[in-house]
Amino acid sequence: HALCFCGVFFRSGLLLVDCNNEETATWLAEVAPKLEGWEGPLLSARRGEEIPRMYKMRSRLHNSAHKSVDYALGLLRVQNEGIYPKAWQIITSDIEDSSLKIIVGIDEESYMxxxxxxFRLNYRFSAIFMRPLKPMSKVERAGVSEPVYW
Structure with missing residues (x-):
C-alpha cells in the first residue's frame, strides 16, 4: 500500500501527523526514531491517547524589551539544561516596561x-520564573464568553 497522510499540524512541542491508514501509521512509528538532524527531545511516534500533554507557561523576561523572542528563548536554551525552547510555540509576546512578557506552549520534557x-530558570545574569497558566475560576470568568487564561 502507498503511504497516505490526512494532514500535518504544528502544536506546542510536537508535529502531529494524521495517518490515513494503519500501514502508514506503522511505517511512521518505525521511521520516526531513526530520523537524524533533529536537536532536542527524541523523536517518537505516538497514537491517539499516547500523545503527550502540552503545557502553556507564562514568564516575564526582564531587561529584554529590546530583544527578539527568539533571542530570549536562545538565552534560556543555553543557560538551562533539559529544556528545548526551539520546540516551543510562542502564543503571545508583549513588552511591558523593560520586560518581554511571553506565553508559550511547551513540550512535556521541558515542563518536567x-x-x-x-519553575525557576537561569536567564541573563539572574533568574526568572515560568508559571503554568491556569484556567480562571467561575467567579473570575463571570461575563466572559470565551475561555480565558491568566
Missing part, C-alpha cells in the same frame, strides 16, 4: 525539567 527546578 522546569517543574523540577521549582
Amino acid at each position: 525539567q522546569i517543574k523540577k527546578q521549582g
